[in-house]
Amino acid sequence: MTTVVGAAQLQAIVSDEDVVRVRQLVRTAAVTAKLSLVDQTKVVTAASELARNTLVYGGGGQAEVSTVDNGARRGVRVVFSDDGPGIADVELALTDGYTSGGGLGLGLSGARRLVEEFELNTEVGTGTTIAITKWAR
Amino acid sequence: MDRVPILKIGPVLLVSIQVDMQDQVALQLQEDLGERIVATGAKGVIIDITGLDIVDSFVGRTLSTIASISRVLDAETIVVGMRPAVAITLVELGLSLNGIRTALNVERGMELLSRSTEPDSPDEFDLDLDDLSETTSP
Ligand SMILES: Nc1ncnc2c1ncn2[C@@H]1O[C@H](COP(=O)(O)OP(=O)(O)O)[C@@H](O)[C@H]1O
Numbered sequence A: 001m002t003t004v005v006g007a008a009q010l011q012a013i014v015s016d017e018d019v020v021r022v023r024q025l026v027r028t029a030a031v032t033a034k035l036s037l038v039d040q041t042k043v044v045t046a047a048s049e050l051a052r053n054t055l056v057y058g059g060g061g062q063a064e065v066s067t068v069d070n071g072a073r074r075g076v077r078v079v080f081s082d083d084g085p086g087i088a089d090v091e092l093a094l095t096d097g098y099t100s101g102g103g104l105g106l107g108l109s110g111a112r113r114l115v116e117e118f119e120l121n122t123e124v125g126t127g128t129t130i131a132i133t134k135w136a137r
Numbered sequence B: 001m002d003r004v005p006i007l008k009i010g011p012v013l014l015v016s017i018q019v020d021m022q023d024q025v026a027l028q029l030q031e032d033l034g035e036r037i038v039a040t041g042a043k044g045v046i047i048d049i050t051g052l053d054i055v056d057s058f059v060g061r062t063l064s065t066i067a068s069i070s071r072v073l074d075a076e077t078i079v080v081g082m083r084p085a086v087a088i089t090l091v092e093l094g095l096s097l098n099g100i101r102t103a104l105n106v107e108r109g110m111e112l113l114s115r116s117t118e119p120d121s122p123d124e125f126d127l128d129l130d131d132l133s134e135t136t137s138p
């Protein structure tokens, strides 16, 4: 069973600065979970992509950052949520290079590659929630 | 909002990114650099990212755009100082830093630039200096 170690940190995402704050919170949690430097870099990069999507496409939202433990290993879990327009075609959105804005279209697909667990829930008109977990090796 | 400082060293502009940049700061840098290249007639731009602990798709795209703008303004861009963990992550993210030349550090970047911006090789350049001192000495 996966349990949360310590308290989860809640960060609102309504500005550029908040995206930076999410990166910093995830870095701290990754260090606490004793992830390797490369794995820290991967999860912070994934979080940066998803936080920006929450801001730009979700119209703002929040990130919940926690250090987790599954009995054998520690890890970092980040849950992004927004009440934005949702994603109509998830498969398309997860395609490398697809963007409905002016991006590179690598945020969602790239973030999924950078972590071990990636759960996306979305409903058109209601919003999007994406949970990622990266485990220490 | 913080601004990333741009230093001029001879014919080269040196930008050292030290902070965890907000997206707006990256966009501002893009604009500032274009203006400085035109104002100084710089032939090369070195962007030192030693201080960056991640490069995501936004920063990656900004670096590519800076390289394109510089090229149009007849200056070459070299990104130096990428950390190994950042390089590994970039590849997995799927980011190809298209059109960007890289070097290990500022010194190597400077070397690359002096080689590609001088029409003559450095040796010939030294020779020219010698000729000059011969003709000017009594
Ligand atoms: N939170 C979100 N809410 C609504 N749409 C989203 C959200 N996140 C991503 N998307 C959609 O998925 C597409 C792909 O996202 P991404 O891979 O990050 O590329 P980019 O950010 O470069 O557009 C976006 O262009 C957008 O249409």
Ligand SMILES: [Mg+2]
Residues within 6 Å of the ligand: A049, A052, A053, A103, A106, A107, A108
């Ligand atoms: Mg994105």
